[in-house]
Amino acid sequence: MMTLGNARITSAAAPAAFFARWADMATWPEWNADTEWVRLDGPFATGSTGVLKPKGAPRTKFVIAALSDSEFTDVSLLLGARLTFHHLVGAAPAGGSDVQVSVTLAGPLARVWNLILGKGIKETLQRDLESLRAVAEAASEARA
Template sequence: MMTIGTAQIASTAAPSAFFARWADMATWPEWNADTEWVRLDGPFEAGSTGVLKPKGGPKTKFVIAELADDRFVDVSRLVGARMTFSHFVEGTPGGGTKVQVIVTLAGPLSHLWNLILGKGIKATLQRDLESLRAVTEVSSTRSLA
């Protein structure tokens, strides 16, 4: 397995606000500039599957591999490899959240997929996480008002 990118942010929004954003997959293009659309074929829970369409790329099937109070892990199935996005959340003493995302590739063709996708994901991962923080904090502020 190889790590192709990591990103981390701190936010004033609660951990639950991030899970609410991740669960609303149809809105992912609002904060993920590389995603054209996402469709979840069931509830936001471990084992549910879906399809996402990256901008300029083919549709990709994924599964929610893990969902717990402190993490959300989705795995995209590529030919000869699996790309895993692991999202970790940790509440902070002030009521905010630390969020970390780690993207890994595994499988016999992972080196090929790293050449194809790795540079782009690594270049945009931090930006996308910062955009997620922005929309999450705005939503959290509105819900408190």
């Protein structure tokens, strides 16, 4: 398994605000600049599947591999590899949230996929997480 990137933020928004954004997959393009669209074929729950369309790339099937009150892991099923986005969310010491995202590739064609995707993911992961923070905080302020 190889790590493509890691990102971390703290936010004034509660952990639930991040899970609300992740669950509303149709809105992912609002904060994820590399995503054209996402469709979840069922509830936001462990084992649910869907399809996403990265910009400039073919549609990709994914599965929600883990979901709890502190974790959301989705796995894109690539030819000969699995691209895993592992999200951890916890309460920050001063209130709000601490959010971490790591992206890994595994499988016999992982090195090939790293050449195709690795640089782009590494370059945009932190930016996309910061955009997600802005959306989660704006939604939290609107409810307050």
